[in-house]
Amino acid sequence: MPIILLHLLTMEITDDMINKLLHLARLASVPENETSLRADLEKMVAFIEQLNELNTKDVEPLLYLTDTQTGLREDYAAAPIDPAVALSNAPVRDTQYFKVPTVIKK
Numbered sequence: 001m002p003i004i005l006l007h008l009l010t011m012e013i014t015d016d017m018i019n020k021l022l023h024l025a026r027l028a029s030v031p032e033n034e035t036s037l038r039a040d041l042e043k044m045v046a047f048i049e050q051l052n053e054l055n056t057k058d059v060e061p062l063l064y065l066t067d068t069q070t071g072l073r074e075d076y077a078a079a080p081i082d083p084a085v086a087l088s089n090a091p092v093r094d095t096q097y098f099k100v101p102t103v104i105k106k
Contacts, residue, residue, distance in 0.1 A: 013041050 018037060022029050083096055092099040 013038055013045070 015034075018034065018041070019029060021041075087093045087096070087098065090098050
């Protein structure tokens, strides 16, 4: 668990802590938002405290969000497509380019 979260779990959320988090995130302090920021931080800490109550003794750590062993094909070099073949089914074409409608006008 990151050090800052451990720090949040062991202490109440103070103005100094909020200012330090804002500084670390390179955000400006806006007095109108400090109340909602404090409430959001308290909700996050409460959620983390709930997670700490879970028994994760036999749970393997998640190293990657996706399984890189499945769903990916082997990457290999292949011969390029002949331009004439690539353009053969294009509805509008030039000698060596696909023609598409203008999207951005000057």
